Amino acid sequence: MKITCVINGTFRVLDARPLDRLLDILRSMGLSGAKEGCGEGECGACAVLLDGELVNSCMIPAMQVHGRTVLTAEGLGSPENPDLLQRAYAEEGAVQCGFCIPGMVMASRALLARDPHPDRTVIRTGLAGNLCRCTGYEKIIRAVEKAAGMGYGEGIPPFAGPVCDYPPEFSEEERKSFFQPSSIAEAIEIRAEYGDEITFLAGTTDFYPDLKNDKVEVKKVLDLSRVEELRAITRKDGELFVGACASDSMIMEHPEVLSLFPALARAAELSGARAVQNRATLGGNLASASGAADLPVPLLVLGASVILRSVRGERRVPMEEFFAGYRKTVMKQDEILRGVSLPLPRGSLRQAFFKRGSRAALTLSRISVACSAVLEEGTLKDVRIAAGSMSAFPVRLPETEGYLSGKKLSCVLANEAADRASREINPRTSGEFRKTVTGNLVRKFLLSLSPKEELNGR
Incomplete structure (x- = not known):
C-alpha cells in the first residue's frame, strides 16, 4: 500500500504493508531514535508523537499512519542545534545510555504541550510509561522542570490538522x-x-x-x-453516549464524563500510561471480554447499555448481559460495537472506582471494584456494587447491594457490608487476599459518603 504522511516536517509518500509497525518504518528510514524495547507498549522506548499525541510506535499500523503527522526525537533538533528541551536534558545530565532517552524526550514534549508548567507530581505521571534503564529519573524530572521554566511548552504549536482527506492506496491483493x-x-x-x-x-x-x-x-x-462517529461522546435524550473508538484519554478528560460519571473517568485514568491511554478504546476494552478489563466494572454500576449495530438494525444490550463467558460476548458475527449509552444519574448519585494490582501504578488489575449509591438523610438508596478481575468477567454483588439499600449509613453497617461483599465474591485464585481487599474497598466507599464525625457517633 501507499501511505501519505508528514514525518518530522517532510511530506512523504511511502510503500508499506498495512500492518507494518510505525517503529519499523521509521527505523528503515534511518530514524533510529525510537527503539524496540518491550514491543508491547510498556516501556516507552519507541515513543513518538502522532498528530501531536504521545504514542508507542511499536503498536501503530502503517494503515493508520496515512494522512497523519509524525514527530520523532530527530525532528526536534540536531546534535549541532538541539531544541530547548533536548538542551535541558543535556545540561541536567539526564541523557544516560541513550536507549530510552529519545522516547522520554518525546513524552516530555507531549506533557509540556498539555501543561506548560507542571508540578513534580504531574511530571512523574506524564512520564510514568517511559522506563529509564539507567534509573536517572531525578535528573530527567529536573530537565523537564528546567524546560518548563524557560517557557518550552508555551511555544509548542497546536496540531495543524490532517495531511490529506483521501484514503490510503491499497494494492489489488x-x-x-x-x-x-x-x-x-x-x-x-x-x-x-x-x-x-x-x-x-x-x-x-x-x-x-x-x-x-x-x-x-x-x-x-x-x-x-x-x-x-465511533469517537463521539454526546449527550442526548437523558443519556450520555460514548463511542466505541473513544480513547481512554478522551473519556478521562471529557467534561461531561468527569461531572456525570467520575467512576468511569477514574477507570480510564488508571488504565495505563499516557501513550496507552491515547490509543486504548472503550470498544476494545469491552469486546476483548477480558476478566481484568477496567471499564466494564464502573459501566455495570452506572446502568450502561452496549449498542450493537448490524445491517439488520441496532440493539441495546444491558451491560449485565453483554458477557457470555471468558473472552466471549453476545455480539453476533454480523455486528459491530457502536458504543455504550449511560442514563444520566440523579444529582445526588455518589460513585467510585478502585483498582489494585501487583504494583502501585500502570498495573493489570488483580482486584477492581466500582460502587454507586444515593445517600438521602443518612439512608442508602440505589446501591450498586460490581467487582472485576476475579472471575471470567465482571459481576454485580446483588446480595450486598440488597443488604445495604434502605439502611442508615453507619460504621457498623460499612463493616458488615465489607464482610458480606468478601463472602459474595468467588475469586479464581488468591481467594483470601482478594476477598479481604474487596471488602475493604466496599467499606472505603461507604465511609467516604458521610463525614467521619457523623459516622463516629453511630
Missing part, C-alpha cells in the same frame, strides 16, 4: 483483506460479508502484543479508526 471504512454503514456492510473472519483494529493496544505472541490469526482486517 490488499483490497481483498484490508478495509478502512469512513462510515458505520460501510463498516457494517463489510462485517456482514465476512463475519468472524474479521479482525477489528482501533487502538491496537491488544492487537500487536497478541500478534507478537501468536494469539491472533489475521484473515480480514476491518480498521475502524477513520469512522468519526
Whole structure:
C-alpha cells in the first residue's frame, strides 16, 4: 500500500504493508531514535508523537499512519542545534545510555504541550510509561522542570490538522483483506460479508502484543479508526453516549464524563500510561471480554447499555448481559460495537472506582471494584456494587447491594457490608487476599459518603 504522511516536517509518500509497525518504518528510514524495547507498549522506548499525541510506535499500523503527522526525537533538533528541551536534558545530565532517552524526550514534549508548567507530581505521571534503564529519573524530572521554566511548552504549536482527506492506496491483493471504512454503514456492510473472519483494529493496544505472541490469526482486517462517529461522546435524550473508538484519554478528560460519571473517568485514568491511554478504546476494552478489563466494572454500576449495530438494525444490550463467558460476548458475527449509552444519574448519585494490582501504578488489575449509591438523610438508596478481575468477567454483588439499600449509613453497617461483599465474591485464585481487599474497598466507599464525625457517633 501507499501511505501519505508528514514525518518530522517532510511530506512523504511511502510503500508499506498495512500492518507494518510505525517503529519499523521509521527505523528503515534511518530514524533510529525510537527503539524496540518491550514491543508491547510498556516501556516507552519507541515513543513518538502522532498528530501531536504521545504514542508507542511499536503498536501503530502503517494503515493508520496515512494522512497523519509524525514527530520523532530527530525532528526536534540536531546534535549541532538541539531544541530547548533536548538542551535541558543535556545540561541536567539526564541523557544516560541513550536507549530510552529519545522516547522520554518525546513524552516530555507531549506533557509540556498539555501543561506548560507542571508540578513534580504531574511530571512523574506524564512520564510514568517511559522506563529509564539507567534509573536517572531525578535528573530527567529536573530537565523537564528546567524546560518548563524557560517557557518550552508555551511555544509548542497546536496540531495543524490532517495531511490529506483521501484514503490510503491499497494494492489489488490488499483490497481483498484490508478495509478502512469512513462510515458505520460501510463498516457494517463489510462485517456482514465476512463475519468472524474479521479482525477489528482501533487502538491496537491488544492487537500487536497478541500478534507478537501468536494469539491472533489475521484473515480480514476491518480498521475502524477513520469512522468519526465511533469517537463521539454526546449527550442526548437523558443519556450520555460514548463511542466505541473513544480513547481512554478522551473519556478521562471529557467534561461531561468527569461531572456525570467520575467512576468511569477514574477507570480510564488508571488504565495505563499516557501513550496507552491515547490509543486504548472503550470498544476494545469491552469486546476483548477480558476478566481484568477496567471499564466494564464502573459501566455495570452506572446502568450502561452496549449498542450493537448490524445491517439488520441496532440493539441495546444491558451491560449485565453483554458477557457470555471468558473472552466471549453476545455480539453476533454480523455486528459491530457502536458504543455504550449511560442514563444520566440523579444529582445526588455518589460513585467510585478502585483498582489494585501487583504494583502501585500502570498495573493489570488483580482486584477492581466500582460502587454507586444515593445517600438521602443518612439512608442508602440505589446501591450498586460490581467487582472485576476475579472471575471470567465482571459481576454485580446483588446480595450486598440488597443488604445495604434502605439502611442508615453507619460504621457498623460499612463493616458488615465489607464482610458480606468478601463472602459474595468467588475469586479464581488468591481467594483470601482478594476477598479481604474487596471488602475493604466496599467499606472505603461507604465511609467516604458521610463525614467521619457523623459516622463516629453511630
